[in-house]
Amino acid sequence: MAQTKVLIVDDETDILDLLEYNLEKESYEVLRAMDGEEAISIARDHKPDLIVLDIMMPKLDGIETCRQIREIPGMDQVYIVFLTARSEEYSEVAGFEAGADDYITKPIKPRVLLSRLKAILRRKSSEEPSETLKVHDLEIIRDEYIVKQGDRELTLPRKEFELLNFLAARPGKVFSREILLEKVWGDVFVVDRTVDVHVRKLREKLGDSYIQTVKGVGYKFANK
Template structure:
């Protein structure tokens, strides 16, 4: 599985350098030098990680980071900040705003890639192989097999793709439109209420206990926003 990186940087030479090295390492790269556009791309492209420069057009990197953390759809999106600011106070400010890591310019592309891989290993373990796991749910994407607490879960093809998307982005809220794009594809016309039907089927299959009881519901409904895979008590009560 190729991880998608959103690169938010307005230095043309650095954009080319970072893009070249990321693509050489097998990443897909989406680029912009505009803070407002970065927010739009983060929601539309659903990247696995954002490389975010502090000083960019329209919105500062700090403000972009702050807004990404406030929005349910991007609250858990990994962020690595780049900046020419090397003061400890600036590094602390970036991390307190919500960045997962921080690099000061100039930097080595090899070190940046190592930092990216470390963040993805920690926050997106699903990208590291064919086994996806979250809160007792395990998916073998190669064998097309799903279990919950060791018990086999039977899923249809669409429910399997839905669950896989949730497992690849645990805790992240997706709107119905985003789920349609990710699971059905952008070129397929399907009504948004179809998502609700398949969410109900997925819940029924995943939450069925071995003796008929219903297990805690890990699929959270976020009013006016969409759905997420979440193991918090609030999710289980939703």
């Protein structure tokens, strides 16, 4: 069985050493990069299963690095965890807008980090089987993370797709932001506004008629 390949990216050598030591103890194959440009090159060449990515880095910050990695063929669905000393809400939201799956603040606690990475990888291994969901004029191809809308074909970032898939599978049912965070983001610690950001991006791509706001409650997929 192939080792799970983890790319760790940080401009501080002691942090890379700490992460590498603890990941290798858990039998992960570890790749290292010290800046965003190097991370993009390694991601392109080695296709890691998961990336732990610092935000504050030279050359390219983590957010722009994440965006560029998502554009590499075959890397649009890789799991990316941001590692940062910044705890401001705006940086967290910006991270998820760029396509991050999780967000961990420094100082690093190796046990906590390993637990979060294992939880993410468990979600990956238990993703829904190949199936196509047809609702209204949308065709949601779950195993390919593709949405077809008439003649248009869209490849959505992971969390946008998962949010759309979750709501579309339950048309007419209203979900609060808290429930959506629990069901779509799992045990990731994010702010409620993250849901609003992803809904806005879906509306920009698909139109406003699919996901409806229920004032004071949350969101639902239109039950036409």
